[in-house]
Amino acid sequence: MKAPDPMIHAAVAHATVDAEGRLVAADPAIAALNRRAGGGERAAVAVPALATVARLARRLGIVVSRGIVVADEEHDLQLWVRAQPEGDAVRLAVSGWQERRATRLPQTSRGEADFLVAGADWRWETDAALRLTFVSIDAGARHGFDALAMLGEPLTRLFVLGDDGDLPILDALARRRAFEAQPAAVRGSGTNVILSASVRHDSKGAFAGFVGAVTPAAPPVPAASPLSQGFTLGLDRALRRPLGRIIGHADSINAQADGPVVPAYADYAADIASAGRHLLGLVDDLVDMQAIERPDFAPPAERIDLTDVARRAAGILRVRASDSGVRIAAPETGAMLLAVGDFRRALQILVNLVGNAVRYAPVGSTVAVTVRPAGAFVEASVADAGKGIASADQARMFDKFARVDVSEPGGNGLGLYISRRLARAMGGDLIVASAPGEGARFTLTLPSPNPARGEDQ
């Protein structure tokens, strides 16, 4: 959640309120807002929150600058108001003009910063000049620097940034934008770390510094499976029930089942529940991954109707799709095309593909699921009209823990890895064809039981 940033939302509307609280001059946006709230020309300001800020500025005799939320017909508008007293009148500059997201509170990035901090190994903060104003003390002991001596020093005294041509972090720093999962090294020890940061704004929406988190860089994954079966099963047993309870309780706090709670807490509860669900999905995937990485993993090879599998996958995701305003076109009932594979695993792959497609498909578009013969194989394709995938990303998106866009919520980078491993274990494959801006088409191929014709029978 970002504070409304007047620099991003450049549209600033001006108005003047006289000593009696009447709107004496107003740009069209403010005049219209005031009219919709029941006000008129040269009458008292009818938008209560706006009137309050103007009155406060006049009475205090200083500039008051704050975020407000006003009801505008069916929506809530999030505005940033700067009220400057001029004699007896007050001059208003109103920016922002964003529709407020229903479940969020306005104008604070605290929740975001708290979330960032929760996952961090250690932390740092800077001022607007990127000089350090806070560094975790114990990190210094571990990485061989004096945390307190770093205070007031530029951020680059602490970290080596943008090595191996990694420019996004420098760009983010230069543009004063939040960033995530950026590789860097601690100067001194040379330890590789991952940096993330959210932006702190001042009361006028200007950049006031970064609130940053450091996590250790993941060591390179060894070729052999690092997870013993015992470990994964233990993980599954140890985490599934507590996570279930955390999600359950967080959901009931969010739903305010036991009575009203402060809205900020309800939002935190929703964040907890969604983080819990994400972790539960990760446990499922880790257990799955452990199974399919075993050398003797061989799913059953049966004759399955791939069009039936595709229809079921579409059916499972239809509700989620319609919630997102997306339609799924699945093969017609009655069509049939046999393939050789494991029904459950084939369904798992297609649910993963259709789920991804629904997540990235724009509102009002269609996700097309088609099945057709292809020589000695049978193909099931899932195509979306989303933003597409750059060719560099296409190569790595099937890697373990690979995520193309880390800013996207959900996903742990295991789904496509597992899907491809499964497809190959069944004698088939999973490939992607896409170009930026042109959507993506994922194709699952499985052997046909009748390679001579590759036709249905």
Place this chain on the structure above:
Amino acid sequence: MQVRSDPDPVSPTLRATSAWARADARLADAIDDLFLAEDARLDDRLRATVTQTLSALVAQIEADLRRHAARVLVGIGDIARAEAMLERGDVFARLARAGLLRDVDLIDELLARVRVDVMADALPTAITTPDAPSFLVRLTLVPDTIVAKAASALLAAQNRRRAANEAGGVEPSALPAEVQHRLVWRVAAALRAGDDPDTDRAIAQAALRSLAAYDEGDRPESVAMRLALAIDARAEELAPLLIETLGDRSLTLFAAVLAHALAMDHDQLRAMVVEPEGERLWLALRAVSLDRTAMAQVALSLSEADPRRDIEAFAERLDDLAAVPADEAAAALAPFALDRDFRAGVAALARSEWR
């Protein structure tokens, strides 16, 4: 909350009687809680943080004393007693039961400290020049080495406190000297498990060592006072300086600058800063001749950091407040500028006379 049950070999009558007494005490506590004045009620965050800080303080002193006392006992060859000394006991619970943690100065200090931390965290940052270093960082870069060193020391002291807060602990030398002194000896007393001269000597040595390592000058409050003294702002510099410290979210330095200007102790000013009504703070601002605009800016910043404050009510009275002559305001605050021990005596007497 843990419910204690009495040991078994007690007559049923006695057990019933003591159960009744407990229920009665619980009811009395519940009634006190129900009728607690709204403005005296601590919010959950404050209550939890103060409790956590207090138990971390006691645990830190306890661990320190146990370790050193055990070393002393090993030195005289008493391994068994040394090992017994290292086993953690129920020091916090013992002190709490004895009412020794209901120390007015201790709780006053912790409440004020936590309130300042919470408020400072919620203060809106104010950027005067885009991409310029923040106020304290700028001070570390000035040519005047006394100011620069004191500013660096304040950055470090605030960093130590925040890092400790976030780890759920307390930084070393957290309390004012008198309070620290009292708490160390009380923890030492709670470590005793019967009369044993050797153990007592070991504990006493450990307590003296712990107090010798304490340095009140490391506290952010002390460092901020040093910085305020080094800056020694002229009257006309005070208003912009105070507003800059708030914009940099350094409430400790804000209180220190004002305390220095009024020749008061930091804890006095801090108490004024965290009072939601702000009566004494407005007088303090007038006593250093802050004008209407500067007072409004201070009040607006503080109201954004503390939801208990009523900025509308302040605006209503601003003209009257700004019209108080500086010498009248200073006279009204004179009792708070008295010697600390004198003030403590006056306060104790007043407290007993209210009862």
